[in-house]
Amino acid sequence: MSSNLSYWEKATFFNFDIVIIGSGIVGLNAAIHLKKTCPLLKIIVLERGFLPSGASTKNAGFACFGSLSELMEQEAICGTEGLMLLIEKRWKGLLKLRTLLGDENLDYRQFGGYELFTNDDDATIEQCVSKIEHYNKLITPIIGTQAFCLANDKIKSLGFNNVQNLIYNQYEAQIDTGKMMFNLIQLAQSLQIFILNNCQVNEIISDDKQTVIHTNQGKFYCKKAIVTTNAFVKSLLPGLDVEPGRGQVLITKPIENLKIEGTFHYNKGFYYFRNINDRILLGGGRNLDFNAEATTEFGETSLVQNTLEMLLTNIILPNTPFEIDQRWSGIMAFGKYLEPIITEAKPNIFCAARCNGMGIAMGSQTGTDVAELVLKSL
Ligand SMILES: Cc1cc2nc3c(=O)[nH]c(=O)nc-3n(C[C@H](O)[C@H](O)[C@H](O)COP(=O)(O)OP(=O)(O)OC[C@H]3O[C@@H](n4cnc5c(N)ncnc54)[C@H](O)[C@@H]3O)c2cc1C
Structure with missing residues (x-):
C-alpha cells in the first residue's frame, strides 16, 4: 500500500459493503441495481483504466438481437x-x-x-x-x-x-456507445456509487470475516466482491470458460x-x-x-x-x-455456451461475464442478475 495514506483515507476510501471490479456496462448495471434496491449499501467500482478499458466504450453500438444467419x-x-x-x-x-x-x-x-x-x-x-x-x-x-x-x-x-x-x-x-457509457457513469454517480479509475485489481482473498481486494493502489476491504472484468476475468478467477x-x-x-x-x-x-x-x-x-x-x-x-x-x-x-x-x-x-456466466465463483466472490459480443442487449440484465445473487446472499 502507498506509504503516504492518511488515517482518514484508509478509514473512508478503502472500506465498502460491496466492491465491483470493472466499470463496463455489466459492472455499472450491477452497481446501479444494488444501490437502487438497497440505498444504504456502500458500493465502489474499481476500474483499471483511465476510462473503462474493455469492450463497453469500444463497441459498434448495435442494439440488435441477432442476424438471421447468426440465429x-x-x-x-x-x-x-x-x-x-x-x-x-x-x-x-x-x-x-x-x-x-x-x-x-x-x-x-x-x-x-x-x-x-x-x-x-x-x-x-x-x-x-x-x-x-x-x-x-x-x-x-x-x-x-x-x-x-x-x-x-x-x-x-x-x-x-x-x-x-x-x-x-x-x-x-x-x-451512441459513448453517450450510453457517459450516462451510465453519471447515473451511478448520482446514486452515490463511488467509481475509482486507474485502480488495477491483482488478487481477491476472502475468508469468513472479510474479503480483501489487492490493488495497485492498496487493499480494499468489503463483504462481497463482484468481478465484471469480462474478457480479463481469468486473471482473477482462473478456470472459467x-x-x-x-x-x-x-x-x-x-x-x-x-x-x-x-x-x-x-x-x-x-x-x-x-x-x-x-x-x-x-x-x-x-x-x-x-x-x-x-x-x-x-x-x-x-x-x-x-x-x-x-x-x-x-x-x-x-x-x-x-x-x-x-x-x-x-x-x-x-465461451462454449451463449449464456453469460453469472455465479458465486468462490465464497463471497461473485462474477458476471461473457456477453458473447452482445453486451448492449445482454449487459443490463446480466448486471442486474448478478446483483440479485449478491442481495440474496447478504
Ligand atoms: C469492437 C467491438 C464491437 C462490439 N459491438 C457490439 C455491438 O454492436 N452490440 C453489442 O451488443 N455488443 C457489441 N460488442 C460487445 C459489447 O461491447 C460487450 O459485450 C460488453 O461491452 C461487455 O461489457 P462488460 O461490462 O462485460 O465488459 P467490459 O466492457 O470489457 O468491462 C470490463 C471492465 O473491466 C476492467 N478490468 C479488467 N480487468 C481489471 C482489473 N484487474 N482490475 C480493474 N478493472 C479491470 C476493464 O478495463 C473494463 O473496463 C462489441 C465489442 C467490441 C470489442
Missing part, C-alpha cells in the same frame, strides 16, 4: 428452445437499457438492421431465405410481431456493389451525401457496419485469424485492417471516395 448458427448450438430464451433475453435486455437511460441519452435510432449476401453467397442465402418464416414464427411471441423480410429493392438505393440479397429486420437499431476475442474497428471521415443508414451484418456477423454522423463505422474480421485475435492485447493488424478497407472499397462504398479517420480495438469474451 441459424446459434440454434444449432443451443436448440430451438434455447435460442428462443436467448432472443427473449436480448430483446428484454434492450428494453431494460432503454428504460434505464432513456432513448435520448442513448441516441437510440431504429433505422433497422440488414444482413448482406454477396453474389458468391448462393448457398447461405438460400438457407437463410428458407428460414425467414421459421424465425418470424419464433420471435413473434417475444416481440409481438414478425421482423425479418427480404429487402432486395433497397440494394440500389444503398449503393452497394456485388450484393445480391438483403434480409431486413425493422426492429434493429443503433445507439471465457476466451478473449479482439474486435478491430475503423471509422471513415464524414462522407458527403452518404446513402447508408442502419446497422448491417455480413458474412454470418463476422463483419458489421453502420452509419454514424455521416461516417461509416466498420468492424470485424476475427475469422481471418481466430488464434491471433484470441487475445487480451489491444491492437490492430494489417491483415484485418486491409480486409476492412477492401470491403469498404469493393462492396460498401464502391463509387464513393473515403478516408479512414480512426482505428481501434476492444476485447470481447466468448
Whole structure:
C-alpha cells in the first residue's frame, strides 16, 4: 500500500459493503441495481483504466438481437428452445437499457438492421431465405410481431456493389456507445456509487470475516466482491470458460451525401457496419485469424485492417471516395455456451461475464442478475 495514506483515507476510501471490479456496462448495471434496491449499501467500482478499458466504450453500438444467419448458427448450438430464451433475453435486455437511460441519452435510432449476401453467397442465402418464416414464427411471441423480410429493392438505393440479397429486420437499431457509457457513469454517480479509475485489481482473498481486494493502489476491504472484468476475468478467477476475442474497428471521415443508414451484418456477423454522423463505422474480421485475435492485447493488424478497407472499397462504398479517420480495438469474451456466466465463483466472490459480443442487449440484465445473487446472499 502507498506509504503516504492518511488515517482518514484508509478509514473512508478503502472500506465498502460491496466492491465491483470493472466499470463496463455489466459492472455499472450491477452497481446501479444494488444501490437502487438497497440505498444504504456502500458500493465502489474499481476500474483499471483511465476510462473503462474493455469492450463497453469500444463497441459498434448495435442494439440488435441477432442476424438471421447468426440465429441459424446459434440454434444449432443451443436448440430451438434455447435460442428462443436467448432472443427473449436480448430483446428484454434492450428494453431494460432503454428504460434505464432513456432513448435520448442513448441516441437510440431504429433505422433497422440488414444482413448482406454477396453474389458468391448462393448457398447461405438460400438457407437463410428458407428460414425467414421459421424465425418470424419464433420471435413473434417475444416481440409481438414478425421482423425479418427480404429487402432486395433497397440494394440500389444503398449503393452497394456485388450484393445480391438483403434480409431486413425493422426492429434493429443503433445507439451512441459513448453517450450510453457517459450516462451510465453519471447515473451511478448520482446514486452515490463511488467509481475509482486507474485502480488495477491483482488478487481477491476472502475468508469468513472479510474479503480483501489487492490493488495497485492498496487493499480494499468489503463483504462481497463482484468481478465484471469480462474478457480479463481469468486473471482473477482462473478456470472459467471465457476466451478473449479482439474486435478491430475503423471509422471513415464524414462522407458527403452518404446513402447508408442502419446497422448491417455480413458474412454470418463476422463483419458489421453502420452509419454514424455521416461516417461509416466498420468492424470485424476475427475469422481471418481466430488464434491471433484470441487475445487480451489491444491492437490492430494489417491483415484485418486491409480486409476492412477492401470491403469498404469493393462492396460498401464502391463509387464513393473515403478516408479512414480512426482505428481501434476492444476485447470481447466468448465461451462454449451463449449464456453469460453469472455465479458465486468462490465464497463471497461473485462474477458476471461473457456477453458473447452482445453486451448492449445482454449487459443490463446480466448486471442486474448478478446483483440479485449478491442481495440474496447478504
Ligand atoms: C469492437 C467491438 C464491437 C462490439 N459491438 C457490439 C455491438 O454492436 N452490440 C453489442 O451488443 N455488443 C457489441 N460488442 C460487445 C459489447 O461491447 C460487450 O459485450 C460488453 O461491452 C461487455 O461489457 P462488460 O461490462 O462485460 O465488459 P467490459 O466492457 O470489457 O468491462 C470490463 C471492465 O473491466 C476492467 N478490468 C479488467 N480487468 C481489471 C482489473 N484487474 N482490475 C480493474 N478493472 C479491470 C476493464 O478495463 C473494463 O473496463 C462489441 C465489442 C467490441 C470489442
